[in-house]
Amino acid sequence: MAMHYRVPEWPEIRAKGESLVAEHPDDHFMTTVLEGAFLVGESENPIRGNLCAAAMRELTGHVLHSMAPDSRVTACRWYELVKDTKGPTRMQRVTYIVQGALPNDFVEKVLKLDLSKIARPLLKTIERLNRSTHVREETILDDDEEIRVLVDDALDGLLDIYDAARTCREEVHRSLRTEVFDTVLDKLLSETLQELDELSTHTSVEGHEIDEYTITFVDDEFIELAVAGTVYVELQYGSRSDIRNDMGAVLSDSYPYTASMKARVIEPQRILGDSVVVAVDNSAFYE
Structure with a gap:
């Protein structure tokens, strides 16, 4: 009615x-x-x-x-x-x-x-x-x-x-959340980040999650994305042989990260790879 x-x-x-x-x-x-x-x-x-x-x-x-x-x-x-x-x-x-x-x-x-x-x-x-x-x-x-x-x-x-x-x-x-997630994951897996690499003999990324992210329309050409999230890692101390012989250790941990990236307004779902910057805060490891 x-x-x-x-x-x-x-x-x-x-x-x-x-x-x-x-x-x-x-x-x-x-x-x-x-x-x-x-x-x-x-x-x-x-x-x-x-x-x-x-x-x-x-x-x-x-x-x-x-x-x-x-x-x-x-x-x-x-x-x-x-x-x-x-x-x-x-x-x-x-x-x-x-x-x-x-x-x-x-x-x-x-x-x-x-x-x-x-x-x-x-x-x-x-x-x-x-x-x-x-x-x-x-x-x-x-x-x-x-x-x-x-x-x-x-x-x-x-x-x-x-x-x-x-x-x-x-x-x-x-609509861009999936692209942002995949872009950050690709960066974490494809590049050695000093903040993670220095934590153990071998640090491997297990995954990550986005806590929040914002989009800014800088102008009519670019979109800027700012991300805050958590990266989950496996910290291996010693070689694989050391691990097998109980002379090493494997631990799981997580750390906050921030990331920034850009996309062109005319192709908003294609994030520009060379614009992606990821920084991990590992300060909690040393506390």
Whole structure:
């Protein structure tokens, strides 16, 4: 059974405005325009709806252009100039805000995000804002409920874009976990790390686990990954012959490690081998 839509009151709409401002606490223009939209929307001005729509249109345009400037959008490999346009479309700006320079195939097939579905409500609301900004005898907007719905839809559309951007980054984090694990393991097995080698006659890596890792989109070219985990090792003292003759020993131990690595944004699941650095903290061994 579909839920009945209830038109939100102004205090509820203002709360959403505060959530939007929280995304950009230093953006004075956003705060000013949003407050202006609220003041005129709640006033008794006979054309308050049209003035409020004009303010909200400028606000959405400001967000799209500041978060997705022309130079960044047009530099993405997925960008194509749409016929009869001179630069990025609103849809392309929304795409950049959500996925940055990540390739479309990766976003759609691996992350399972539908950008057209995410962007549709905001883009439709912008069209409504455009129509409402023109003050004509037949377009005067003075119905309080209609005004509240229009402002609420605009704020919801913008907040949904920010939520989608966070979801995208969370999904990138999830999707790369296996690659990160395998990359660290390969480094531990293929290279002799001094911090482990010095602990015994022969140190062998038994495995590792990731405790946490973070992803930073450095720019539109590289992703940086920082990893913290635990490596499990076998420490052999003496030769194999010594072990057979009970003159040596084999112990198991574990140590924390950190690792860093990079991937290209256009191929996020292919970690650059020469960027991988692993450091093991063996200080506990000497305590």
